[in-house]
Amino acid sequence: MRYQHLDLNxxxxxxxxLEEQNITRAAGxxxxxxxxTSGVLNRLRTYFEDDLLTQVGRKMMPTPLARELQSPVREILFKIQHAIAKRPVDDPATSKRHFRIMASDYVINVMLKDVLRTVHQQAPGITFEFFSPDHQSTGMLNRGELDMMVAPERFMVADQPSELLFEEQFVCVVCENNSEVGHTLTLDDWQRLGHIAVVFGRERQPGLEERLFAESGLNRRLEVVAHSYHSLPLLLLGTTRIATMHRRLAAHYAMLLPLRIFPVPVDLPVMREFIGWHRSLDNDPIFNWLKAAIIDSVT
Incomplete structure (x- = not known):
């Protein structure tokens, strides 16, 4: 389809x-x-009579015109996608909607798995796809490639609506027979013993607790680095190491494994978990039904 001689594709x-600012990643x-992909960029340059992306050292930087185009182009694409995908059905029991949600394994385990059970009973035609958090989450939500994201407050998209779901604290977990830890976990214990931590994705993004420790001026002596909070309890067994994880998730594993839970021996801010979505979904009845089910699951 063309509009004023521009191929809308x-x-x-x-x-x-414009988001990737890199030919290789954009091509992927x-x-x-x-x-x-380079050919497509050349066609766009010809149409707009502007370089759009210019090579500066090893990076490609957007021109002033490209920066002006980025937001309206994204909004246009989202509106087209939403208009085409929109269905007249507003009854969850007969809906065939497919929802794409960005959420960590922690959120899925402590909350969303129960929501999906309820949805399966009341709206069996609704399907889901989960995405792991990464540096592209904000752009995916703005483009409508995600329907919602559930994440700590600091990761919410500034110009999209969001709502507080629940507050959470971090706790420290050790193996039940850890002889290096007594009835309490002291700051000296925390600094002396080895730790197990998590990183996410190829970018090796640290867990939120690592950032909070850094803000408090503390560094852990990391002995094991895993890719999921669900790995931490199992990796503690038979060791004197410490793991820091979410209270709800720690309590879940403490019912299944020989573990002890302690308060973190320093004051850390409470984590506020939010749900965020694109503002164009505000009046979508099926989306609002699902959002209400998620919010109700933690009230």
Whole structure:
């Protein structure tokens, strides 16, 4: 389809190119070769009579026009996608909607698994796909590639609506027979013993607790690094190591494994878990039904 001699399919490529600012990564997301992606960029440059992306050292930087185009192009694509995907059905029991949700394994375990059980009973035609949090989450929500994201407050998208779900604290967990820890876990114990921690994705993003410790001026002596909070309890067994994890998740595993739970020996801020969504979904009846089910599950 063309509008004023512009192939509208090129807008999808433009959106990805302006976000990635890298031909190789953009080509991967567009399922195109690097050569074809470079060709698309050249066609866009010709149409807009602007370089759009210019090479500065090893990076590609957007031109002033590209920066002005980025937000409206993304909004146009989202509106088109939402208009095409929208269905007249507003009854959850007969809906065939597919929801894409960004959420950590922690959120899925302590909350969303119960929501999905309820939804399966009341709306069996609704399906789900979960995405792990990463640096692309904000862009995916803005483009409508995610329906919602559930994450700590600091990761919410500034210009999209969000709502507080619950507050959570971090706790320290050790193996039940850890002889290095007595009836209490002291700061000296915490600094002396080895720790197990998590990182996420190829970017090796640390868990939120690592950032909170750093803000408190503390560094853990890491002996094991895993990719999931669910790995931590099992990796503690038979060791003198410490893991820091969410209270709800720790309590779940303490019912299944020989573990002891202690308060973190320093004051850490309470974690506030939010649900965020694109503002265009505000009046979507099926989405609002699902959102209400999620909120009700923690009240």
């Amino acid at each position: 090129l807008l999808v490529a433009l959106d990805v190119l 997301r567009l399922h195109m070769t690097q050569s074809a």
